[in-house]
Amino acid sequence: MRIVFLLIPGLELLDLAGPAQVFGTAAAFGHDYTLDYVGEREDVPSAQGVTLRAVTRWPDLTPRDLIVVPGWNTVQGAGRHPLLAATARRLAAHHAAGGTVASVCAGADALGASGLLDGRRFTTHHELQDLLAARYPRATIVRDVLYVTDDRVITSAGIASGIDLALHLVAADHGPAEAAKVARDLVVYARRNGDAAQAGAMLRHRSHLSDAVHRVQDRIDADFAAPLPLAGLAAAAGISERTLTRRFTAATGLTPLRYQQLLRLERAEHLISQGETSEAAARSVGFQDARMLRRLRGR
CATH class of the missing domain: 3.40.50.880 (Class I glutamine amidotransferase (GATase) domain)
Known part of the structure; x- marks a missing residue:
């Protein structure tokens, strides 16, 4: 391009x-x-x-x-x-x-x-x-x-x-993960227009100082459509699952799973806005079908 x-x-x-x-x-x-x-x-x-x-x-x-x-x-x-x-x-x-x-x-x-x-x-x-x-x-x-x-x-x-x-x-x-990576390298916030949230989930939950949580977020950002067991995320951060959940929640206000779901939801919403069906968007972001996507959108 x-x-x-x-x-x-x-x-x-x-x-x-x-x-x-x-x-x-x-x-x-x-x-x-x-x-x-x-x-x-x-x-x-x-x-x-x-x-x-x-x-x-x-x-x-x-x-x-x-x-x-x-x-x-x-x-x-x-x-x-x-x-x-x-x-x-x-x-x-x-x-x-x-x-x-x-x-x-x-x-x-x-x-x-x-x-x-x-x-x-x-x-x-x-x-x-x-x-x-x-x-x-x-x-x-x-x-x-x-x-x-x-x-x-x-x-x-x-x-x-x-x-x-x-x-x-x-x-x-x-994809938003690549945009978030660029934004983090530039030390800026990624924003959207007035029809959507002014700050994407990837950067809305980055205003903390926990290196371990940032590393886990990096891992989730890069591969949020894939299954990411808590044990693997904790091992990557070098801490226990319980410690990871506690630190992640304290830093972001979310559990690792909820953070991953937010990333999936934002990406699915973008795909739907570009003309994808709910079913196709759900599968693109890692859900087996559109039922979970509909539940998350309903929240």
């Missing part, structure tokens, strides 16, 4: 660096991401004063590839996008060919200029929401969320929310 970052003069460094770090870390973990940096000119000044170097020739893209438009400084010029018409057409053409286009913060303005927001839901930095809602009246602004996905057009809120967007895409490509 090729990730192309479109560098626009005055870009905010964290809008670019956050998603680039997520995909770069995922690539270091063995996932097939190639990062490219394209601009309308080679030298691209950032809002923070660092000048970045881009290539001006676009790589050949396939429908599997992603274009990301980081935001730029909007203090001057009322946030108006500075794109050339040819660049806006290229964004629209990639989407029309089946590709995905994403934005961070003010980058939503570039997507709007390309016609990609028309008839779709989108979000942006809270200070720009009224402005862009008025500028693109055929689009629907969604407030108070970190990111919005609508027909392969993905928009995120301000600055650091680009990290959340990128983690969401890694999870969609490779």
Whole structure:
């Protein structure tokens, strides 16, 4: 998967660096991401004063590839996008060919200029929401969320929310365990949009200092769809089953089994939201059939 970052003069460094770090870390973990940096000119000044170097020739893209438009400084010029018409057409053409286009913060303005927001839901930095809602009246602004996905057009809120967007895409490509591994390496929380819990179970229960419990969580995160007997988890942590249960519950508020069930439930919910049947989703996450899944969803 090729990730192309479109560098626009005055870009905010964290809008670019956050998603680039997520995909770069995922690539270091063995996932097939190639990062490219394209601009309308080679030298691209950032809002923070660092000048970045881009290539001006676009790589050949396939429908599997992603274009990301980081935001730029909007203090001057009322946030108006500075794109050339040819660049806006290229964004629209990639989407029309089946590709995905994403934005961070003010980058939503570039997507709007390309016609990609028309008839779709989108979000942006809270200070720009009224402005862009008025500028693109055929689009629907969604407030108070970190990111919005609508027909392969993905928009995120301000600055650091680009990290959340990128983690969401890694999870969609490779599963939540891999996204959680990347998030832990970056020392950030994995979040979701406003239609789901703001923090996934994998990281919602990580705010403790027990190394033994973290090791067990790592084991469960990596293989939550498989049977994981308590004896094997305790042996991996080098402690007794009783001690593991006590420490795990004290650190997370859950037993190891309940934690595993939460991970299975979250993944099954994601699969169902993507069109899987309850039965298929249940089997994908390790249940023999959908009965246990229905019981857990009912709770």
